[in-house]
């Protein structure tokens with residue numbers, strides 16, 4: 001839930017009005033809505049920091065997924081673990097965020113390098129991304 005960026009407490013400095021724009025966009029969403037926002041740009045331009053700062057502005061829980069070709073669908077959704085005489089569900093970032101959103105009204109999933117995730121594994125994220133999809137470049 002935290003990483004080196006959040007530990008250093010660096011504040012995102014907006015270049016134009018992108019932070020305010022995203023805030024007003026999220027403010028305008030009705031309860032129960034889910035929105036996928038694609039931030040696209042060169043490395044080190046503050047995309048991850050912007051996403052984290054946005055989550056913090058809402059005092060919302062957030063989960064970071066680092067996309068890679070090795071990422072398994074179960075790493076995103078969670079998995080069932082077979083114990084001695086029971087099965088236990090280990091929550092993944094996606095299911096944790098859904099749980100948090102239901103409890104707290106809002107939650108963020110921040111995915112770095114989404115294009116590195118294999119197509120089959122991206123299926124888990126389709127429900128999040130397809131409904132309302134906004135590209136921010």
Ligand SMILES: Nc1ncnc2c1ncn2[C@@H]1O[C@H](COP(=O)(O)OP(=O)(O)OP(=O)(O)O)[C@@H](O)[C@H]1O
Pocket residue numbers: 005010011012013014015041042043044045046047048049050112
């Ligand atoms: N607008 C900004 N305001 C404040 N700090 C910034 C900004 N843009 C970049 N930085 C600095 O650059 C660092 C890297 O930013 P970040 O990791 O968010 O970039 P990124 O776009 O996600 O990069 P990558 O594409 O490699 O994932 C930040 O930790 C911060 O120190």
Ligand SMILES: [Mg+2]
Pocket residue numbers: 047048049112113
């Ligand atoms: Mg990043």
